Amino acid sequence: MADKSRIISVSLNSEMIRELDKLQESLGFTGRSEIVRAGIRTFVQEEKQKQGMEGKKSAILLVVHADEFDGQVAGIKRDYEALIRTHLHNTIDGGRCVELFLLDGDAKRIESVTRGFLTNKNMDSAKLVIL
Template sequence: MPVVSVSMPESLLNELDDFIEDHGYSGRSEAVREGARGLIDEFDMAEFDGEVACMIAARFEHDSTAEASLSELRHAHAELVTSSVHSHAGGACLELFVVEGSIDTISAYVARIRAVNGVNTVEYSVLESTERAIA
């Protein structure tokens, strides 16, 4: 198996080490491999076709430039974004988006949100299209 070097902030490394100890992993490599598999599975959206709805949550620090960038991104994709809400949780800002479109278009939008400088976390949930859910 190839050996890979990964850099991360010390605080994240400490959290990872605590997680490993609390959940019985044999070491960092095992935990990182499982995390990588989960990330890959998360993006394996081949099961969705046609139009879908998606809820996206982006977390960022209040004093970052992320809010303005997310606003620009939202306006640039007005055909995709049906609703958005700005909120606060745990001392950070949350931007919540409801989007509707093809899975490829939504995946590209999620990737653009992740690329915004200052955005710390992006999570989303994909729902079947209304037409398929009713059928």
């Protein structure tokens, strides 16, 4: 028997609501709840993939941030030089930067560098793909 859905309350600012509504329309979701559930499922799936990683792994880490935070990226990068096989940096729209790291090494260190970017409030986004 399927678990009954429960209603929860989530606070979003106006910008996030506009973005949510745009995504809902462009992706064809029938309502906000449906797109929020899809987003949560994706996030949970990605986190499960990362949990329990052990041994040597290869991964791609993609980070987006404002140009003014290049120094913070360099600081995090410096602590993980041994993991980084390739690093590409490019400036994109209006002073934002994208960083692509090809990582190879201990899974726990890959988790650690990813966490460093994810928890830095000055990073717009960080996405890890395990290869």
